[in-house]
Amino acid sequence: MRYPYFLILLLFVSLSSCEVINPDEDIPSHIKVDSILFTTGFGQGTAMDDILDSWVYVDGDLIGTFEMPFEIPALHSGNHTVMIRPGVKINGIASTRTINPFLTNYVANVTLTAGESIYLQPTSTYQDYVKFIWNARGEEDFEEGGISIDSIAGSSTVIGKTTDEVLEGTYSGHIHLDADHKTYYGQSTAEWILPKSGKPIIMEIHVKNDIPLIIGLFSYLPGGTVSSIDHLVVNSGSDWKKIYINFTQIVSEQVQATTHRIYFRAGISTSTEADIYLDNIKLMHSDN
Numbered sequence: 001m002r003y004p005y006f007l008i009l010l011l012f013v014s015l016s017s018c019e020v021i022n023p024d025e026d027i028p029s030h031i032k033v034d035s036i037l038f039t040t041g042f043g044q045g046t047a048m049d050d051i052l053d054s055w056v057y058v059d060g061d062l063i064g065t066f067e068m069p070f071e072i073p074a075l076h077s078g079n080h081t082v083m084i085r086p087g088v089k090i091n092g093i094a095s096t097r098t099i100n101p102f103l104t105n106y107v108a109n110v111t112l113t114a115g116e117s118i119y120l121q122p123t124s125t126y127q128d129y130v131k132f133i134w135n136a137r138g139e140e141d142f143e144e145g146g147i148s149i150d151s152i153a154g155s156s157t158v159i160g161k162t163t164d165e166v167l168e169g170t171y172s173g174h175i176h177l178d179a180d181h182k183t184y185y186g187q188s189t190a191e192w193i194l195p196k197s198g199k200p201i202i203m204e205i206h207v208k209n210d211i212p213l214i215i216g217l218f219s220y221l222p223g224g225t226v227s228s229i230d231h232l233v234v235n236s237g238s239d240w241k242k243i244y245i246n247f248t249q250i251v252s253e254q255v256q257a258t259t260h261r262i263y264f265r266a267g268i269s270t271s272t273e274a275d276i277y278l279d280n281i282k283l284m285h286s287d288n
Contacts, residue, residue, distance in 0.1 A: 028073035030117035031056065035068050036086050036106070037123045044126055045139030046168060046280040048206070050242040053087030053097055054122065065097070076112045083107045084122045091232050092243040100244065101200050102130045102284060131287040133192055139204075140281040142171040148189045149173070149264070157181035159264075165277045167206050167240050173278035175266065177211070183267040184276070187218060188283075191259045194251045195285055201247040203262065204282040208240045210274040214265040217250055219257035227254060228263070240277075 033056075038049040056063045056072065058080050065087060066072055084106040090096040106122035132138040140148045142161050151158045162174035175184045194201055207213060213234040219227040229250055234243065251260060262283065268274050 026075070027114040028075050029077055029112035029114055030071050031074055031082065031112075032071040032117050032119045033066075033068055033084065033122060034119075035121075036084070037121060038086070038103070039123070039125055041125065043136070043138040044130075044132060045137070045141065045204075045282050048168060048242065048280065049088075050244070051086045051088055051100070051103070051124070055085040055087055055099055057083040057085070071117060074112060077114045079109065079111055081107065082110050082120065084120070086122075086124050088244045090244055090246045092234065092241065092245075100202075102127055102202060102286075126284075129287045130284050132282060132284050133190075134188070134281060134283045135190070138282060140173070141169060141279060142173045143169050147173065149186045150189050151184070151186050152263075153185070154183060155185035156183050159184070159186055159278070162277070165208065165275070167208075167277075167279045169279075175264075175276040175278075177266065177268050177274045177276075179271040179273075182269070183265075185263070185265050187261045187263040191220065191261050192283070193258070194247070194260050196252045196255065198248060198252050199286050201251055201283075201285045203245040203247060204242065204280065204284075205245065206240050206242050206279040207234050208238075208277040209234060209236050209266070210276065211236050211266055211268060213276055215245060216263050216265065217247060217254075218261040218263055219251075219254040220259045220261075221254075221256050222258065227257070230265075240279075242280075 033054055036051045038047055040047045053065055053067050055065050058074055058076055085099045086103045087097055088100045090098055103124045104127055110118055134140055135148055149159050159173050159175050161171040166172050214230050215232045216230040231250055232245055266276055
């Protein structure tokens with residue numbers, strides 16, 4: 001009758017012995033990241049980013065996607081290669097957080113120790129193959145003499161420069177709507193040839209707007225036909241926000257289009273006033 005109790009005791013001692021022999025077996029190491037440091041070069045515009053997430057890989061295996069700052073466990077020890085890929089919200093939508101294909105990955109060879117935390121400061125830049133096409137400076141930042149956005153038919157006001165509400169530098173772009181100027185409709189002065197076949201095309205922009213702002217695409221087809229697509233509605237808000245807008249799919253769908261322009265549209269239906277501020281507009285695609 002005593003044997004079952006003896007076997008249970010033996011099993012308990014055996015399991016305890018395994019834990020003593022391998023005390024670190026299930027104790028994770030930790031990887032800590034507060035932010036990704038992003039820098040730009042000449043002709044690449046502002047370095048003000050909105051990189052929110054890190055896609056973390058250890059030895060090529062995806063550990064997970066984490067909003068910064070974070071400290072995560074990793075069941076690894078010893079020397080390993082950690083790669084961090086910068087992630088953003090595409091089109092300003094939280095549910096479409098993804099890797100930005102135009103940003104470089106951070107790679108580090110590190111020593112992970114069970115029970116200990118390692119702090120990493122990832123850095124990122126634009127990939128060498130990124131082509132900035134909005135203008136020769138890489139962006140419309142409203143700091144130069146002219147503005148590369150024109151009003152078009154249907155607009156009752158124009159975009160100008162202001163020092164009253166500035167995100168960076170001396171000026172921002174300003175659209176004011178009131179009882180006598182209820183609509184704004186403007187487009188990029190440049191007309192671009194954009195790549196198709198699913199090649200990435202991203203526009204970056206900072207916006208502060210009292211009313212919704214529509215950002216869309218004009219596509220110029222053979223025979224003089226122009227297609228217009230309202231691509232994104234930027235909801236109103238009291239703060240500046242950076243948005244990464246993905247034009248890849250809608251450009252690729254316009255198979256017959258030869259060139260394209262970006263447009264901006266907003267309006268009010270009452271006698272109230274509204275203001276829209278823009279800054280740091282970039283349009284980029286792969287140069288491959």
